Amino acid sequence: MNNRFKTSFLAAPYALWVLICTILPLLYILGYALTSSTGSFTLANLTAIADPVHLKSLWLSIKVAFLTTVICLVIAYPVALILHNLKITNKGFIVFMFILPMWMNFMLRILAWQIILSNNGILNSILSAVGLPTLHILYTKSAVTLGMVYDFLPYMILPIYNALSKINDQVIEAAADLGANWLTTFTKITIPLSKDGIISGIIMVFVPALSSFVVSNLLGGGKVLLIGNVIEQEFTLARNWNLGSGLSIILMIFVILSMSIMNKVDDSENGGMLV
Amino acid sequence: MxxxxxxxxxxxxxxxxxxxxxxxxxxxxxxxxxxxxxxxxxxxxxxxxxxxxxxxxxxxxxxxxxxxxxxxxxxxxxxxxxxxxxxxxxxxxxxxxxxxxxxxxxxxxxxxxxxxxxxxxxxxxxxxxxxxxxxxxxxxxxxxxxxxxxxxxxxxxxxxxxxxxxxxxxxxxxxxxxxxxxxxxxxxxxxxxxxxxxxxxxxxxxxxxxxxxxxxxxxxxxxEPENAFVADFIGESNIIEGIMIKDELVSFLGVQVPCVDKGFGTMKPVDVVIRPEDVELGAPGKGFMDGVITDCLFKGVHYELDVQCGGYEWLVHTTKYFEIGQHVSLNVIPFNIQIMNKPESEDEEVMKEDE
Structure with missing residues (x-):
């Protein structure tokens, strides 16, 4: 009893933190979402998602987030695999190189892309120098997706790399011993055993990509309107906090939904095999 | 093949x-x-x-x-x-x-x-x-x-x-x-x-x-371990430096003891291997040398004894109990004395197999 009291006592600062910084703001948002500007109860802020403009933004957000996740996965898995298979002692340093950009300010990195992709930017200078037609991709959906892939890639690489590191080398050898070639070993052993990493990677990329608005602000130049941008504008420009909160709640529901779907995939495939 | x-x-x-x-x-x-x-x-x-x-x-x-x-x-x-x-x-x-x-x-x-x-x-x-x-x-x-x-x-x-x-x-x-x-x-x-x-x-x-x-x-x-490494690694052994005086006679710890090995030459340095269970303890004066029990541990099937004898601490397994401090004699029948060539140098500790 005494022990239990001590443990809960030690958890108190964290509980307080969660209460002040997570639960209270969430309740505020919920309060705003369910009231009109005059303070009366309404569901209009939630149903506002059905507005074609909002629906279009939400659909675009889902498309961009999905595409970002797929591209990240396609790039990250081979990278993580190569990293894992590197026969060098200083593997930690290579992994560190991948994490390093995460320590630099996120806005700066995106601004750098703005300069690289702009019409007179580095990319087009290089293209015209070698005689290729220049590209106008800044302020398009492609630029936004590119920025997001660049930004979120480490979040996909690291969990997959981690999951691969946890696979016992002898298990891979055992597969070869039993006659499996490289491809069979990869599909039947390596991928299933790194599934947890793949799923965390997908969640860690898809969720922030779905709610992102800074990348689309800087690389979309106001032309690519994601649901995050709509919400931001409701709060900052339109000063309609009620509508902003309502749309936030809807977005949150989508985030929770996508996470629970991923967790379900995780559980059902584990089916009591991995506890 | x-x-x-x-x-x-x-x-x-x-x-x-x-x-x-x-x-x-x-x-x-x-x-x-x-x-x-x-x-x-x-x-x-x-x-x-x-x-x-x-x-x-x-x-x-x-x-x-x-x-x-x-x-x-x-x-x-x-x-x-x-x-x-x-x-x-x-x-x-x-x-x-x-x-x-x-x-x-x-x-x-x-x-x-x-x-x-x-x-x-x-x-x-x-x-x-x-x-x-x-x-x-x-x-x-x-x-x-x-x-x-x-x-x-x-x-x-x-x-x-x-x-x-x-x-x-x-x-x-x-x-x-x-x-x-x-x-x-x-x-x-x-x-x-x-x-x-x-x-x-x-x-x-x-x-x-x-x-x-x-x-x-x-x-x-x-x-019949072929060298000291094998003798030491497989089971427990007393490995003692000795001199092969001539065929079927070896000298170690200051005594000359008959054995069954031949062909090592005369006055050749060798290692003598004696398994602990092959050492027979008797009343003082009845064996090839005398010693004192310094330790006696019960191990289940047998007692494990340390016997200080001729400047070497012998490991002996017996089924009989001996008091610490008791004076005993050591004896080993010639058949149980295994003679091995000494490695020529430290490096040769690991002998190369030439079969």
């Missing part, structure tokens, strides 16, 4: 020579154990045969075919790994069927094989269980089942009982011998446990520092 043949095989890791020009022959349908301390090259030898490592130089032959360059998945050899290495995301059935599915065997064939293999390792009815629900001993049996269903020509076992407790280890030793009998294939077993090696093997290969020290039956290895 023998069934398995290592021909001048060398292997090094990070410039550290692990195997140096190893020659090894293994007959078909034998239980061969590679025995030695960690780092002696025994596991490397096994991994070379399994195809998990490539030799730096030399050739490996199986059944007359050069398999040196053949990848692991194409060799008719299966392995039981030290840490089981079962596939954690598959059921027991799926684990055992893995190799057979790759060979595209029919469903009925696979089902029959799984049944047969589980029966052989005493785990019938475990098909649908998960790996996590098994104890270490059971996991090791599944690893054996998973390997043998593929009907390999050679089964490699890399310290498979290392993680099990003593009682289970002894039971598994008998089961492995039984499985070996039933399958009639070649077993290559790696261990550092001399008791395991002596119990199960037809042939023991004692290795140290990348060289083969001695090859022989368990009886040969135990009773």
């Amino acid at each position: 023998e069934f398995i043949q290592f021909d001048h095989v060398s292997k090094s890791y990070d410039k550290q020579l692990v195997l140096d020009e190893l020659d090894l022959y293994i007959k078909e349908n034998t239980f061969v154990t590679l025995l030695g301390p960690s780092g002696c090259g025994k596991t490397t030898t096994l991994r070379l045969l399994g195809g998990f490592e490539k030799p730096d130089s030399g050739k490996i032959y199986l059944n007359g075919n050069d398999i040196t360059a053949l990848p692991a998945n194409l060799r008719p050899i299966n392995t039981v790994f030290q840490k089981y290495a079962l596939f954690p995301h598959m059921t027991i059935e799926e684990n055992i069927a893995f190799g057979l599915n790759i060979q595209k065997k029919s469903k009925e064939y696979i089902q029959d094989k799984i049944k047969y293999a589980l029966k052989l390792v005493n785990l019938d009815g475990f098909e649908k269980r998960s790996i996590d629900s098994l104890s270490g001993g059971q996991q090791q049996r599944i690893a054996i089942a998973r390997a043998i269903v593929n009907e390999p020509k050679v089964l490699l076992l890399d310290e498979p009982l290392g993680a099990l407790d003593l009682k289970l280890r002894q039971n598994m030793q008998y089961e492995l011998m039984k499985i070996k009998q039933e399958l009639g294939i070649t077993f290559l077993y790696v261990t550092h446990d001399q008791e395991e090696a002596l119990t199960m093997s037809d042939t023991i290969v004692v290795m140290n520092q990348g060289y083969i020290q001695q090859i022989g039956t368990p009886e040969d290895i135990y009773n």
Whole structure:
């Protein structure tokens, strides 16, 4: 009893933190979402998602987030695999190189892309120098997706790399011993055993990509309107906090939904095999 | 040509020579154990045969075919790994069927094989269980089942009982011998446990520092170790420096004792090996030298005594109890005195096998 009291006592600062910084703001948002500007109860802020403009933004957000996740996965898995298979002692340093950009300010990195992709930017200078037609991709959906892939890639690489590191080398050898070639070993052993990493990677990329608005602000130049941008504008420009909160709640529901779907995939495939 | 043949095989890791020009022959349908301390090259030898490592130089032959360059998945050899290495995301059935599915065997064939293999390792009815629900001993049996269903020509076992407790280890030793009998294939077993090696093997290969020290039956290895390393590694021994005065007469610790060994020359420095159970204690003056008991420990089957005698602390096993401080005489019959050549230099501590 005494022990239990001590443990809960030690958890108190964290509980307080969660209460002040997570639960209270969430309740505020919920309060705003369910009231009109005059303070009366309404569901209009939630149903506002059905507005074609909002629906279009939400659909675009889902498309961009999905595409970002797929591209990240396609790039990250081979990278993580190569990293894992590197026969060098200083593997930690290579992994560190991948994490390093995460320590630099996120806005700066995106601004750098703005300069690289702009019409007179580095990319087009290089293209015209070698005689290729220049590209106008800044302020398009492609630029936004590119920025997001660049930004979120480490979040996909690291969990997959981690999951691969946890696979016992002898298990891979055992597969070869039993006659499996490289491809069979990869599909039947390596991928299933790194599934947890793949799923965390997908969640860690898809969720922030779905709610992102800074990348689309800087690389979309106001032309690519994601649901995050709509919400931001409701709060900052339109000063309609009620509508902003309502749309936030809807977005949150989508985030929770996508996470629970991923967790379900995780559980059902584990089916009591991995506890 | 023998069934398995290592021909001048060398292997090094990070410039550290692990195997140096190893020659090894293994007959078909034998239980061969590679025995030695960690780092002696025994596991490397096994991994070379399994195809998990490539030799730096030399050739490996199986059944007359050069398999040196053949990848692991194409060799008719299966392995039981030290840490089981079962596939954690598959059921027991799926684990055992893995190799057979790759060979595209029919469903009925696979089902029959799984049944047969589980029966052989005493785990019938475990098909649908998960790996996590098994104890270490059971996991090791599944690893054996998973390997043998593929009907390999050679089964490699890399310290498979290392993680099990003593009682289970002894039971598994008998089961492995039984499985070996039933399958009639070649077993290559790696261990550092001399008791395991002596119990199960037809042939023991004692290795140290990348060289083969001695090859022989368990009886040969135990009773007639060829050098001090083997004598010391296999069981406990008194190894005493001595001089071979002439054939059948050796001098050590200041006394001359008759023995049965010949052909060492005259006045040649040698090592004298005497097993602790071969030393007979008697009343003072009745043996070739006298000493004092300095320690007496009860070990179950026997007492383990330390006897200070002639400036050497003898290890003696007896079934009789002796008081500490008691004066005794030591005697050893000539047949139980084993004479070995001294290594010429420190480096020769590991003698190269030239067979």
